[in-house]
Amino acid sequence: MAEFADYTWLIEDEAAAAWLARLADDSRPALKQLDHLRRELPAQRARLIVEQTELRRRATAKFADDAARMFFLPVLLEQATDRWIGRYKAARFQTAAPGALIHDYCCGLGGDLIAIAQNNPCRAWDQSPLACLFASANLQATCETSAAQRTSVHQSNVEQLTPAPNEPWHVDPDRRVTGRRSTTIEQHAPGLEIIDRWLAHSSSSAVKLAPATEPPAEWAQNAELEWITSHRECRQLVAWIGSLATSPGRRRATIVNTDDKNSDQLVTATFAGKPDIPFTISDQTHGYLYDPDPSIMAAGLLGALAAQNHLKSLGPGGAYLTGDQPINDPLLQSFAVQDCLPLRVPAVAQHLAARGVGRVEIKKRGVTLDPEKFRRDLKLRGDHEATVVLTRIGKRQVAIIAQRTPTPRG
Incomplete structure (x- = not known):
């Protein structure tokens, strides 16, 4: 098993940097x-180089070109x-608390820290020596010198810390305290008791949670x-509290994507409202x-x-x-409805064949069939495309034939 000195070598030694560049x-x-x-190298250090090379490739999806300089x-x-x-969240700190010192508790490898530090002085904390080592390295690798100089990373048991009244904070609690991921905030570390104590000292805060977490009443x-969400995947739930809450008592659903032509340009869309408002049910498609x-x-x-x-x-x-x-x-993917058929392969296949449809996008919700088997059974031929939505209307299982219409990104 690799020791702390091996990870320090990975991050700080020129020989490790040369091997990482070679394997990239x-x-x-x-x-x-x-x-x-x-x-050429001891077994553990050889493994770290190979593992880090693969992690950097995977991390491109989260950190783009910065991944090649970061450590994971x-x-x-x-x-x-x-x-x-991270940039989307950091903008709220900058707006609500310009120039204020921000605490980032349980900073991990520094995803939120790097973004917050671009605008605000920041003090990051984590109980793990390795997390602090990696967060410090990633801060230096991705931030401008001025941002890195006004930011520090500290190893500490965060449960023993207390923010000052004028110091906003962000926390990403450990959800794997028992070894298995939990969405119950009482089983996180720090747990609800510690977070409530911090709130009593400084209510301006952001608590990052898993999307399925049930927040306290x-x-x-x-x-x-x-x-x-990003790219139709719900990534996190953030509880904005105190001055960081722009709509206290309301819920917000937000898309954060990137511009197709400029990956540094954020494209966002958001909607805020009260939850669980009843909706009218229709027995037919319009x-x-x-x-x-998903948000x-x-x-x-x-x-x-x-x-x-x-x-x-x-x-x-x-x-x-x-x-x-x-x-x-x-926030709404749109489809122009062409027909609504009983969910039977012969009926759907006949309809598509009559229109020369050879390629279909299949969406499924509320029915148990296998979409790929359904696609094969259609035996499609033709040059046209369509979307087939397999779902229920009341007790009826239906196949809605539609054409996807352009949906703005934000």
């Missing part, structure tokens, strides 16, 4: 790379806030709960079908969004929404 463009399988490096551990990479969501009343973003579903804002846009749901669970008018909203 090496397409050989990892086992062959490892076999070669073991002739498997679990910390999985838990890290990506570059774009008091937070639901006083905080702003924001579910954030001219357009809408697939809500809308996670935040319980489907009824509020449907009411704002005069839409109806196709079922009690709100699987899809439908309406007569086209809606230009990044």
